[in-house]
Structure formats: structure tokens, C-alpha cells
Amino acid sequence: DTGVSQDPRHKITKRGQNVTFRCDPISEHNRLYWYRQTLGQGPEFLTYFQNEAQLEKSRLLSDRFSAERPKGSFSTLEIQRTEQGDSAMYLCASSLFRVTEAFFGQGTRLTVV
Amino acid sequence: DQQVKQNSPSLSVQEGRISILNCDYTNSMFDYFLWYKKYPAEGPTFLISISSIKDKNEDGRFTVFLNKSAKHLSLHIVPSQPGDSAVYFCAASGGENSGGSNYKLTFGKGTLLTVNP
Numbered sequence: 363d364t365g366v367s368q369d370p371r372h373k374i375t376k377r378g379q380n381v382t383f384r385c386d387p388i389s390e391h392n393r394l395y396w397y398r399q400t401l402g403q404g405p406e407f408l409t410y411f412q413n414e415a416q417l418e419k420s421r422l423l424s425d426r427f428s429a430e431r432p433k434g435s436f437s438t439l440e441i442q443r444t445e446q447g448d449s450a451m452y453l454c455a456s457s458l459f460r461v462t463e464a465f466f467g468q469g470t471r472l473t474v475v
Numbered sequence: 476d477q478q479v480k481q482n483s484p485s486l487s488v489q490e491g492r493i494s495i496l497n498c499d500y501t502n503s504m505f506d507y508f509l510w511y512k513k514y515p516a517e518g519p520t521f522l523i524s525i526s527s528i529k530d531k532n533e534d535g536r537f538t539v540f541l542n543k544s545a546k547h548l549s550l551h552i553v554p555s556q557p558g559d560s561a562v563y564f565c566a567a568s569g570g571e572n573s574g575g576s577n578y579k580l581t582f583g584k585g586t587l588l589t590v591n592p
Contacts, residue, residue, distance in 0.1 A: 404582030
């Protein structure tokens with residue numbers, strides 16, 4: 363499978379714990395995006411990487427959130443001190459050029475209890 | 476402030492009939508529009524798109540219409556099939572020369588389409 367891969371697919375964590383998600387983009391794609399989708403809403407932009415540089419961050423990405431893309435390959439999204447409001451589907455996408463050509467992964471479903 | 480609006484949370488149609496999903500936007504900087512299909516527990520899958528310089532784009536059973544003056548677009552599915560049952564998201568992006576972002580998609584809340592056999 364050469365699509366965007368996300369791991370884990372599901373994560374249940376207790377409030378206050380830290381979690382980390384991984385995204386492996388399509389191999390030749392240099393652009394990588396993170397989105398979050400909560401219940402009843404469409405996906406919302408979180409952050410954008412071009413190669414290893416994080417070029418844009420949404421106001422949704424509070425200080426508890428950090429994203430990295432070392433060496434411009436895979437990316438990780440870490441949430442520290444999780445809160446119940448962090449429960450959502452976290453989606454990763456990648457593209458070679460414009461975001462309008464991006465492919466999405468299957469997402470990581472986070473449940474904070 | 477929701478810049479992309481899908482005012483119908485759900486739509487139910489009979490197999491073989493036309494499905495029409497609507498989307499409105501407020502940001503005049505948007506210059507590219509997309510429709511995605513999403514099944515539960517999966518990521519969005521690209522369906523069809525349209526540039527703001529066009530008013531219609533067709534791909535098989537799917538046609539997207541854009542009315543720039545009304546800031547409105549619609550997705551037509553003809554004929555509808557039970558496998559089309561999913562949540563459909565309208566999304567918009569701004570181009571590099573428009574002043575809008577070309578790295579971000581702004582999504583509507585989605586419309587759940589149910590096609591009954």
C-alpha cells in the first residue's frame with residue numbers, strides 16, 4: 363500500500379496523559395498536513411510542513427500540541443496533558459504540490475476518558 | 476465564522492435518482508473547490524474538483540457546478556447508487572496569487588447521503 367499511513371488507528375487514553383501519533387506520507391510527497399475532525403464537524407486545519415519545515419500552524423494548535431517532521435519524511439503529532447476536548451479524529455494528508463492534490467490517510471481516532 | 480457551509484446535514488434519495496448536494500462559501504478569495512467522500516472511520520477521499528474559472532466539471536456520474544456570483548456550488552450524482560451512501564464534504568482553497576492560503580483546505584460540516592435501494 364503506497365498511500366498515506368497513520369498509526370495507531372485508534373487510541374484511548376486517560377485525561378492528563380501524553381499521546382503521540384505518527385504519519386507516513388506518500389514517499390515522494392514533500393508537503394504534509396495535519397487536520398482534526400470532531401463529531402459533526404468537517405476536518406479543520408492544524409499544521410503544514412514543507413519538507414522538514416513547519417510553515418504554518420493553526421490557532422487550534424495550542425501549546426499542548428507539537429508536530430515534527432524530522433528529515434522531511436514521517437511526521438509525529440504529540441498532545442501533552444490530554445483533555446476530553448481533544449477527542450477527535452486526527453487526519454494526516456500529503457501532496458507533492460498544492461494541498462488541492464493531497465491524499466488523506468485513514469486517520470487516528472483519539473478518545474480521552 | 477464558518478466560511479464554507481453545507482446547510483443540509485442529511486439527504487436521502489432513491490437508487491437511480493439524482494442526488495444534489497449543496498455548498499455555500501463566504502470567502503471571495505477561494506479559487507478552487509473540492510468534494511470529498513468519507514466513510515466512517517476512514518479519511519476523506521477526493522471525488523471531484525472545480526477551479527473558479529469554470530462553472531462546471533464532469534466526471535462520470537459526478538458533476539460539480541459553480542456559481543461564483545452566488546458563492547454557491549453543488550454536486551450532482553446521477554444515477555445515485557447505494558454505494559454512494561457516505562458523508563460528503565465540500566472544501567475550498569485559496570490560490571497562491573489570490574491572497575488566500577494554498578496550503579489549507581477549509582471544509583464544510585458535511586452532508587450524510589443515504590441512497591436507498
